Amino acid sequence: MYVCNHCTLLDHKIKTVPAGSKERSDFIIEKKIHKKRANAFYQLMKQNVDDSVSYCFDLQQIQPLPKTPVQEAYYSRQIGFYNFCVVDVKGLYPKFYCWTEEQAGKGST
Incomplete structure (x- = not known):
């Protein structure tokens, strides 16, 4: 399971702050709020909007x-x-574009 940087930071702060302190309870509350916002965001992303198309782009790891x-x-x-x-996002067939650095670089063009 993947965890975002903010959750990892809050987990570390919760573990290092003494139990029962106000600061620790503040971190716990902040983490709960963060998780609720993340869940609300993912629920919005799952909604289908008519007359729209969503794409996912990924420049994967550069292989030597x-x-x-x-x-x-x-x-x-x-x-x-x-x-x-x-x-x-709605389809099942990804399109891959491959090239070497002698053909083009990694820039936005």
């Missing part, structure tokens, strides 16, 4: 080529392989 366990080759110049995914 060639992929090799040989240390000398690993530290020499490698080509970056980029993988960009676009998927319609």
